Amino acid sequence: MEARNPVRRPVFFQFRRSLARKTVIQMLLLALIPVAIVSTVTALRLNTLLRDQLNTRIINVTTSFSDQLQTLSQERRETLQTIKIHTNFTRGMDLLLSNTATSSDKANATVYINNAVERLNSGDEPAFDNIAIYDSSGNLIYSSTPLWLSVTATLQQDVQNLLGTNDSRLSFHLPPFYPKQMVLLTASTYIKNDLTQLATIVGYSKSDLPNTLISTAQLYFPTANAYFFTGDKDLVGLGISGNLVAPDRLDDSQLQIIDTVTSQSGTGKIVPVSWLDKQNVFAFSQPIGNLGTSFMVIVPQTYVTSQLEGIGPVNIALVGIAMLIIGIIIYFGTRQTVRPLVDLANVAQSFADGDWSQRATITRVDEIGQLASAFNQMVNQLSTLYRSLEAKVEERTEQLRVASEIAQSASQYTNTSEMAENAVQLLTERFEYPFAAIYLTDETGNYLLLRAVSSKNPVGQELKGSRIPINSPTLVGWVASHNQSQVALDISSTEALEQGNLIVPETRSEVAVPITVSGQVIGVLDIQMDRPNAFDPETVATLQSLSNQLATGLRNILLVMSAQINYEETSLLYRASRQISTATSENQVIDILSETLTHTNHVCMVLDVSEDHMVLESIFDPRGGKGDAALKGITLPIRQGTDNAAMSGTTMVDDLTNPSIFENLLSFLSRRECQHAAIIPVFEKGVVSKIIALGTRESKPYNQGIIQPYNSIAEIVGSTLERIHLLTNLQEHVTELEILTNLSKAISSETDLHQLLDRLHSQIQSVMGSDLGFFVALYNSRTNLVEFPYTYENGEVLDLGPLALGEGLTSYIIRNKKPLMIVRNTRQVAAQLGSVIHGTPAKSWLGVPLMIGGEAVGALVVQDGEREERFTENDLKLLTVLGPQIATSIRNAQLLTEMAHTLRSYDQERYMLNILLEHIPQEVYFKDKDGNFIRISDSYATKFGQKPKEIVGKTEVFLVGEEAARPNIEEDLAVMEENLPRIGVQKEYHIPDGDLTWTVETKIPLRDPRGDAAGILAIIEDITEFRKAEQIATRRTDQMRTVSEIARDATSTLDLDDLLTKAVNYVRDRFGFYHASVFLLDPSGEYAILRQSTGEAGAKMMQAGHRLIVGSLSIVGQATGKNQPVVSNDVLNDPSYYPNPLLPGTRAELAIPLRSGNMVLGALDVQAPTKHAFQPEDINILQILADQLAGAVINSNLYGKAQESLTKHRLLHQITAAATASQSLDEALTAVVSGLRTALTGDRVAVYFTSGQTLLLRASAGYESTTPDQETIPFGEGWVGKVAHTRAPILENLEQDRHSRSDEEGIHSRIAVPIQYTDEFYGVLCLESPRFSAYDENDRELIATLGNNLGVVIENVQLVNRIRLQVERQRRLFEITNRIRRSTDLETILETSVKEIGQALHATRARIQISPAKPETPSEDAIPASPGENGKEVVE
Helix, strand or coil: CCCCCCCCCCHHHHHHHHHHHHHHHHHHHHHHHHHHHHHHHHHHHHHHHHHHHHHHHHHHHHHHHHHHHHHHHHHHHHHHHHHHCCHHHHHHHHHHCCCCCCHHHHHHHHHHHHHHHHHHCCCCCCCCCEEEEEECCCCEEEECCCHHHHCCCCCCHHHHHHCCCCCEEEEEEECCCEEEEEEEEEEEEEECCCCCEEEEEEEEEECCHHHHHHHHHHHHCCCCEEEEECCCCCEEEECCCCCEECCCCCCHHHHHHHHHHHHCCCCCCCEEEECCCCCEEEEEEEECCCCCCEEEEEEECHHHHHHHHCCHHHHHHHHHHHHHHHHHHHHHHHHHHHHHHHHHHHHHHHHHCCCCCCCCCCCCCCHHHHHHHHHHHHHHHHHHHHHHHHHHHHHHHHHHHHHHHHHHHHCCCCCHHHHHHHHHHHHHHHCCCCEEEEEEECCCCCEEEEEEEEECCHHHHCCCCCEEECCCCEHHHHHHHHCCCEEECCHHHCCCCECCCCCCCCCCEEEEEEEEECCEEEEEEEEEECCCCCCCHHHHHHHHHHHHHHHHHHHHHHHHHCCCCCHHHHHHHHHHHHHHHCCCCHHHHHHHHHHHHCCCCCEEEEEEECCCEEEEEEEECCCCCCCCHHHCCCEEECCCCHHHHHHHCCEEECCCCCCCCCHHHHHHHHHCCCCEEEEEEEEECCEEEEEEEEEECCCCCCCHHHHHHHHHHHHHHHHHHHHHHHHHHHHHHHHHHHHHHHHHHHHHCCCCHHHHHHHHHHHHHHHHCCCCEEEEEEEECCCCEEEEEEEEECCEEECCCCEECCCCHHHHHHHHCCCEEECCCHHHHHHHCCCCCCCCCCCEEEEEEEEECCEEEEEEEEEECCCCCCCCHHHHHHHHHHHHHHHHHHHHHHHHHHHHHHHHHHHHHHHHHHHHHHHCCCEEEEEECCCCEEEECHHHHHHCCCCHHHHCCCCCHHHHCHHHHHHHHHHHHHHHHHCCCEEEEEEEEECCCCCEEEEEEEEEEEECCCCCEEEEEEEEEECHHHHHHHHHHHHHHHHHHHHHHHHHHHHHCCCHHHHHHHHHHHHHHHCCCCEEEEEEECCCCCEEEEEEECHHHHHHHHHCCCEEECCCCCHHHHHHHHCCCEEECCHHHCCCCCCCCCCCCCCEEEEEEEEECCEEEEEEEEEECCCCCCCHHHHHHHHHHHHHHHHHHHHHHHHHHHHHHHHHHHHHHHHHHHHHHCCCHHHHHHHHHHHHHHHCCCCEEEEEEEECCEEEEEEEECCCCCCCCCCEEECCCHHHHHHHHHCCCEEEECCCCCCCCCCCCCCCEEEEEEEEECCEEEEEEEEEECCCCCCCHHHHHHHHHHHHHHHHHHHHHHHHHHHHHHHHHHHHHHHHHHHHHHCCCHHHHHHHHHHHHHHHCCCCEEEEECCCCCCCCHHHHHCCCCCCCCEEEEEC
């Protein structure tokens, strides 16, 4: 029956649908991603835009509303200011505030003020509903509404806060006159000419504007709410009826929500919060100027989300339509792309099936056509390469075939002589060697016997049977002793070894190859040729393979001769040997070997050997382990390395527990119950590459006869692997040559340096792998720098700067001009070379120098940071051969680049000169040797109203006339004659308007190649402004010297008044100002008090105790309130400026705060008689001066506090000592209160002692009524009772804590501390002071210490009293006892005892009762004896 070939489906039909479908799906997914991203980003952006739009609208609305309210407030403030200058108002205020005013005067004052108020409110719309005047104590002394004066009402907090200020407040709910109403309060202080503040004018304005603003805001945002949040924590909104309403009280959580919104008022952003009604809203707060109120708009978040919900379906529909259109385009585009690719794939498949005539049809000019063209080129090259390789492989195969025939014929003989004779005969016949001989070792192992010889010369035949010592200095003897092949390429020039071995006369070259069995030399194969250099490395390798075959034959003969040979097993192994010898790959060899071992009764393992470990490639166990297959690939360490195994040959182990280099392998076999083991190495070129491990569970150990077949198969495996690797290396060598050619073509045709290095990197990647690091270093001998024009590391091209030629590996190969390859222990090898590696070293490093003309111009380096042993000698050879060509290409590219750069530099310099002359501000001109202009800058031509082209070729006479031009022409000719430059000559000119100008002129002769002056270059620069700036700088220097002197004085003196006096006088005199003052803040921080001032006006203000409110509208008040400099360069046009009648000449004023960190200490105030007198430089210098003064103030305060603290501690010691020395408790308390009273002049001192849960006054000092109002205080009541309850000190400064109220008027500071000793509480020590901030934490600690000391004193006094009482009782008891002893009758004894005991115990009644015991009548014991009956009673 005729065989039928199966029909193979074309590639097009196998893959077309799959490729097209996958491409369409992938493209649709790729298209969906940006569409989805765009849709998502659009939705997010739309949400952001809606929020930003809402934010902008809210900000615009709230800002507009805030401006309206501030405008209203400003109008009311200006209106209120006008009333103070009204004559009737001033007259009325003088009467009203007069201390001697009568009732009639006050009535007249009211009339005057009413007249002024009526004029103020005479417009169509009255400015104020009511105007009230409060004196400095907060009492209402006038109201434009008389009803106010007849009603007693508590002063509202907002009004109280406005007293003494010029501020405004927007307040809600001011009963009884403005309940539940929004009122604008406007305050203005009334000050006498001596700057004494007498009263505060407060205007009350009701306006519909707040109601209108809230309504308008809600019209802008239909779902929103608007509120005013006042300083009294009132949230005012619009009620159902349209009136303003506010909750009676907001709890802490609601206030926290509002605080969250108001705290973000400065960011300009809406705040998402959960509002008071738990609704998610966007909130925005806008503070309204200085009205103490914020305007808030609350918009539900649904306002934004509802607009987004309507856009979602539209977006989804658009995405669907877009995806449909994209899908159609992708489908048809994919068909156009896939079809030619499928045709190309069919051609490639035919070529792969062996049809080498197939070529791709080129029908397109795009990338697919380029791919088809490249494919055809690749097919042509592969065809050529295949034919070349086929010829070389055929030649090598013939040699291996002969070697195989020799090996097969060797197996037919039963003695070594016949086998050796046949082998040498075949060598001379097939390889046409003129001489071939085989030496075998004798029984002693000391000599080599010539067992077989084949020679064309009869002399050679006569040598058979000759004998050579193994240790003799001959070529054959050396090979036998060293177990290494040796080649003598030219016998006549060989000096290393004697020619003592047997050589025929015509021999010119010789090779000797050892015949080795199990690592032991049993013979030598000797080949001689009649021409020099006849043996190349490949021939030697073939002979080595032949010697291995001969060794195998000899081993076979030895096995036949062994009585213990297992013939069935040996036959199996020999059949496997034939299969192994014909294998074509390493995997095939291992598979055949592993399959063969499965038919034995041993536990068999095949392992691949590395330097320090073995990898299991196959395992067989006759008992069959289920997990054996999974063990493939495990690693077993070798403790001492493979060289020890190579030296030892086959190892038979009877005790698997003894330590050895294979202890891990033996332990593995031991766990499988093996009792004996054999380790058989497989050698490739004398190096162990594989290991065959055998294990037996039988008690009988291995011997040479059992192991011999396995040694033979190991040798066959080794020789076969050598043959396979030889063919593989040959193919790799041909491939590398082709790659080298392509690489050379690629880099030799490129002239651009960057593209050259990029193509070089691409070619090296294709040869050595894309995961390697790669860089090119170029050495610049002039700068001694190594530059890195191209660096590739971790998948990206890096930009590295130049480095000095140092101690690294790159510098090493540049210096030594030799290639370097390191494949392990990079850091240690570099250290041995004298190089230093910074950072993490590469695991493998390969570099070659780039040489031109015997000099190293750089280096080419590749490296692997992950793997060792990455590079081979072939890689080193490839880069070494390529290095000179790369260096030449780089030098050519550099030369071309430098040439192009030079041309560009010339054009650029010419262009830059033109630009320079067109735009340089200095005047520049060039002249020839005759004085004619060659080139002129535009600035020079413009100076004379000319254009540069009009002046070229002319002289200065054309510009200014002969007389004016003569000096400059003569000077230019003199410079050219002297041929010396004149640099930086300053000149002064008078211009027609009488002012001066200064110039700096530089004139340089232009020399020809001989050095003679051929022209002149002149550069003229106007330095008039610089000279003026220099004069200003001199003035600034004087000012800084003044600052320095004050700074020196500040560090050398503690006299603050003297320092401040010098400072203000220096500022006035040396800075040229009108007046200077220094203000310091009082302890409360409410007032800035004048401390030093210049001139007579300053003395008067200091004498009057001039002070300003911190934060007021005055310049000093603003500076201290804002903690920043405040300047008014035109005070007459400054509405917030209040003129000082003592300084009428002030036209500009500057106040700079004295501060330490964020704490304001005072202010430096400087006034000038001219407008705009203060420049930024003045402010900066004065700020430095102010900082120096602030430091001096701090030092003075610290010194004062230190002295005060020292004084107080001394006083504490004196008081404690006096109290301790007191004889009684009252005396000690008197010493304490009197001492404190003396030290703290004007302060009140009181001591309370405990009585149960009540405090009783025990001692006091400083009270007007001798004692405090409260002499008895329960625990927990008042500030004193609180100390008794908590046992903790209390410090209160009442002006800072408005929730604390003094029990008496005039008390502003107080301290109370417990008096206690250990856990015993005795009472409370109290101090009260009329001064503000009279006490601080140090005082509290000091007084607390005094309280503890007083507790110790009280404890000591009580202890002394107890001891005194105890002594007195002991004395009385002794006296009573003596009296009783002197008495003789019972009556006297009883009477004396009762009397003395009562007196001793201070008892009012004492009684002694004696009742005789009567057991028989126990009821009588309960009957008390009457007085005088068996008892004695004394009543006192």
